[in-house]
Amino acid sequence: MQLTALAMAMGLAVSATAVQAQSLNLTLSGGNPGGLWSLLGAGVDRAVQVADSSAVVTYQATGGGFANIGLLGGGRTDLGIVHDAEVQLALEGEEPFRSPITNMRAIGYMYNWAPMHFFLDRSVAEQYDIDSLDDIASSGAPIRIGINRSGNITSNIALMMFELVGVTDESLAAAGGQFVRAGANEQGELLQDGRLDMITNGIFINHSSFRAVDTNADVVLLSIPQEVIDATNERFGTGQMTIPAGSYSNQEADVNTVTLGALLAATDTLSNDEAHTLAMALIENLDEVRSVHSAMQQLSPEMLATPSLLEFHPGALQAYQEAGLSQ
Template identity: 75%
Template sequence: MRFPTLAATVCAVVASTAASADPINLTLSGGNPGGLWSLLGAGIDRAAKADDSDSVVTYQATGGGFANIGLLGANRTDLGLLHDAEAKIALQGGEPFQAPIENMRAIGYMYNWAPMHFFLDRDIAEEYDIDSLDDIAGSGAPLRIGINRSGNITSNVALFMLEEAGVTEESIEDNGGQYVRAGANEQADLIQDGRLDMITNGIFINHSSFRSVDENSDVVLLDVPQEVVEATNEEFGTGTMVIPAESYSNQDEDVTTSALGALLVATESMPEETAYSLAQSLVNNIDEVRAVHGSMKQLSPDLLATPSVLEFHPGAEKAYQEAGLLK
């Protein structure tokens, strides 16, 4: 009787192990039902299924990034989508967190092209000679400025950028203006109806709410001083992005501003093989994620593997190293 060689036995075991690798079964906490993050959840699920039809990534609607960080911190979800700026606040234990959240590990960057926009009514811009964010402070203009609702990270970022440019809620009120808390679509309606003079938000270029503003209101896109962009990126871990000239009707020149990004995040307790399998599926089947929305066409394996404010999960890091995306 012939017995298999040791080498053959080892190869058979390895092959058997690889073939019988368990499918992943994970819960992903995202944002509002029907929003971009819910679409990303569907794309991530399809990417996992493309490698193993038994794999499942179940999307769970939540209040957004801050809520997802709370769930991750308490180990009550497997995965969460959150903004890079939210992750940095959590690492520092800033509001709304009572202590640093330190168990988060990145699986990959999903996008980094949601630039902060500052639209101002054109008549007011011309009357008070306001071209840039830092012109507001000394203008004396009684501006009614739309700021996103508390709990939305663009609110934190907008307030910080305005303050870095010398604009505070107190100074606006002294001029007879006010800050008005309203979501993106609400802001579009309010400026169109003449109940706001200026709106602020960090969403994709030509997002539907911005298109509505551009088409239905006579507005200009304000410049942002370089020092404000740099201070914002240092504070929140955001990046720098150029909004190309003519992206909007009255925009003759490029506008450089800070841009938010979104991360797919797990916890340090996720098994290495699970994180490895998920990251590998995202790289191999990235078209499944790109296809969920036109704004995701720029997603690339290189972006997935871009370092962020969070450390990579060791399993994801291994997958990216094997794909030649990380050294």
């Protein structure tokens, strides 16, 4: 009887250990194939495989952060990459979400250095004496402004920043201008072809689309009033960043602006063991993520452990505490 009981106890212990040691097998929803988020997905997968060759994080291409939040909210994916500004809207149940989505937990902050850029054709800037975003409304210039497509958070942010300085569909139309919806690369082509006067987006400094514009068009980078930055950050949970002078050909001074960040998020149904294993794999094998793109070289364990709009998954928080990255 005692031996049987002991064997049963040992069997239970072995089973529990086996479950605890089970390799990760997770799905991660990102963005368009070939984009940065798909590269980050590959980096996360490599990081967990270095830690455990049997582990796998399967990347799922989607339309981006809004779609990923919907998938997380519905429990249809294990992990998702999301912008901080998208999380803000989701937590408050604002469009495009019908109700608050509160089952998301942070695994790690991936970056917070995707600043909003506002490039204006230099001849228009000089003709109408436009140096700052708040010069546009009073200038009377017939500016055709490219903003990202609906469903991309940078278009929401750009429209608010324009509205804060009095630039709206109505004011642009009255001056003979308009907002034009177009993706990042398309905006650059339209500007170079003379079909846009201004482009906006929130991407890394010297992103390929910006380098093409800086090389093939004569543009200036507009400054942003501090009150616009502050109001936008309060609304979207974004941050502030400086684009250093000389980042672009005609940029003589530093430009302070709003910056977007991106999080690796999970649902609250992800087990503590899985979240802990994932976070530890990222901490210990961060070079696998850094290597996916030159812009990710700034990613550090401290950045991973940076608090955000989302509370950390308990398992991830435990990993950061054990690594001395969090209290």
